[in-house]
Amino acid sequence: MKVDVLLGLQWGDEGKGKVVDVLTPGYDVIARFQGGPNAGHSLEFNNIKHVLHTIPSGIFHRNSINIIGNGVVLDPMVFKKEVDKLVQLGVDATANLLISKRAHLILPTHRVIDAASEAAKGKTKIGSTLKGIGPTYMDKTGRNGMRVGDILSEKFEEKYKFLVEKHMNILKQYDYSFNLKEFEEGWFEGIETIKKFKLVESEFLVNDYIKQNKRILAEGAQGTLLDIDFGTYPFVTSSNTICAGACNGLGIAPSSIDKVMGIVKAYCTRVGSGPFPTELENATGELLRKQGHEFGSTTGRPRRCGWLDLVALKYAIMINGVTELILTKIDVLDIFDSIYLATHYKVNGKITDRLPYDLGEKIEPVYKEFKGWKQDISKIKDFQDLPDELKVYIRFIESETGVPIKICSVGPDREQTIIR
Numbered sequence: 001m002k003v004d005v006l007l008g009l010q011w012g013d014e015g016k017g018k019v020v021d022v023l024t025p026g027y028d029v030i031a032r033f034q035g036g037p038n039a040g041h042s043l044e045f046n047n048i049k050h051v052l053h054t055i056p057s058g059i060f061h062r063n064s065i066n067i068i069g070n071g072v073v074l075d076p077m078v079f080k081k082e083v084d085k086l087v088q089l090g091v092d093a094t095a096n097l098l099i100s101k102r103a104h105l106i107l108p109t110h111r112v113i114d115a116a117s118e119a120a121k122g123k124t125k126i127g128s129t130l131k132g133i134g135p136t137y138m139d140k141t142g143r144n145g146m147r148v149g150d151i152l153s154e155k156f157e158e159k160y161k162f163l164v165e166k167h168m169n170i171l172k173q174y175d176y177s178f179n180l181k182e183f184e185e186g187w188f189e190g191i192e193t194i195k196k197f198k199l200v201e202s203e204f205l206v207n208d209y210i211k212q213n214k215r216i217l218a219e220g221a222q223g224t225l226l227d228i229d230f231g232t233y234p235f236v237t238s239s240n241t242i243c244a245g246a247c248n249g250l251g252i253a254p255s256s257i258d259k260v261m262g263i264v265k266a267y268c269t270r271v272g273s274g275p276f277p278t279e280l281e282n283a284t285g286e287l288l289r290k291q292g293h294e295f296g297s298t299t300g301r302p303r304r305c306g307w308l309d310l311v312a313l314k315y316a317i318m319i320n321g322v323t324e325l326i327l328t329k330i331d332v333l334d335i336f337d338s339i340y341l342a343t344h345y346k347v348n349g350k351i352t353d354r355l356p357y358d359l360g361e362k363i364e365p366v367y368k369e370f371k372g373w374k375q376d377i378s379k380i381k382d383f384q385d386l387p388d389e390l391k392v393y394i395r396f397i398e399s400e401t402g403v404p405i406k407i408c409s410v411g412p413d414r415e416q417t418i419i420r
């Protein structure tokens with residue numbers, strides 16, 4: 001079987017965790033292919049609310065195999081916390097979670113460099129989650145990094161010390177005081193936790209699974225507009241969050257990919273700095289935040305909110321070759337009299353539906369207004385039963401993008417999902 005890819009089409013937090021959890025019974029394998037503990041993927045079922053950071057969102061289904069792919073960056077300290085939390089919920093992740101030896105390790109000093117670099121940027125800071133993501137990927141591409149496989153080497157400690165020393169030299173250029181011991185807390189214990197897991201050459205494994213006709217779902221983190229190449233650079237993360245990232249991050253050929261499922265929130269959010277053309281810095285934006293509980297799953301920061309942006313969505317669909325859409329958090333719009341959607345941008349007086357290179361301040365979104373449905377949809381199970389006004393909104397998105405919306409999410413719980 002081929003690999004299906006599920007990824008975010010906006011600035012992250014589209015509801016990937018929830019939807020992967022819902023879809024997992026249809027798959028044998030769930031594999032994360034990029035990002036790291038900057039991600040926060042929330043799941044809700046049987047009154048359990050849980051947030052995963054590095055562990056794939058299929059972990060609660062005991063029959064699924066979960067893989068942390070080579071494209072992921074892994075912080076042993078965060079990973080141990082995640083594993084321990086799962087144990088408290090009765091889930092022993094060692095039973096069905098495999099880790100690629102090629103995944104890179106986030107060192108305590110990567111977190112320090114992240115913090116120092118952001119502090120030095122002042123007003124121009126990225127708004128990083130400060131999990132050490134950027135510095136770790138820099139060491140990966142700079143060919144200095146440490147990989148999960150290194151923890152099995154006799155030279156592990158030597159390599160660690162060597163890299164830490166390098167980082168300490170880098171840190172000298174910053175006016176940033178820190179206590180390394182504090183940052184190291186839990187890190188070495190985390191290494192011992194990782195050793196309890198099967199460390200694998202996941203590229204062989206995944207390709208063998210493909211040959212064995214196993215059904216594989218690749219789970220993206222972040223979203224297309226945070227992609228290092230195609231996102232709102234430099235306000236992006238440091239990995240390829242797009243579909244191509246699944247090939248790099250798992251070691252599979254493009255021809256192995258079947259469905260590309262793009263998740264889109266019924267409105268937009270963004271956490272951290274950077275351009276956001278449809279942002280609502282007013283009472284409506286606040287209402288969206290309140291209704292949608294839009295606070296970061298990883299950092300708790302309030303998320304910036306705004307209307308759905310079709311210009312950006314069409315761009316994301318193009319870059320990823322999305323074959324089907326998943327529309328989430330539709331229920332958040334239940335209370336609005338009118339719902340708006342940006343169909344075009346006005347850039348220097350010219351109307352366009354192409355995402356410009358520079359998403360600076362000169363962009364004015366052109367909105368289309370939709371009548372709100374003004375009813376609680378959170379308990380609806382069948383697409384047919386959705387209010388007509390919502391169907392108009394859904395059909396408009398489908399006709400503009402040319403991609404069908406196959407799943408509608410109307411609440412955070414597993415059960416609140418309408419599959420067409």
Ligand code: GDP
Pocket residue numbers: 008012013014015016017018039040041042043044292293296297328329330331332409410411412413
């Ligand atoms: P992810 O990073 O894409 O997995 O998304 P997050 O978990 O960071 O953020 C999505 C938030 O919305 C979480 O708190 C989810 O529990 C919640 N959520 C997911 N789908 C829905 C939905 O359809 N309706 C509502 N109201 N909340 C949802």
Ligand code: IMO
Pocket residue numbers: 008011012013014035038039040041126127128129130131132133134220221222223226235236237238271272273297
């Ligand atoms: P999930 O997988 C939302 C944002 C940060 C910051 C920028 C760079 O839960 O959708 P980084 O820590 O990567 O250096 O931060 O990217 N960011 C996310 N925003 N959801 C995420 O992940 C994010 N991961 C990173 O807020 O603006």
Ligand code: MG
Pocket residue numbers: 012013014039040041042297298
């Ligand atoms: Mg999230």
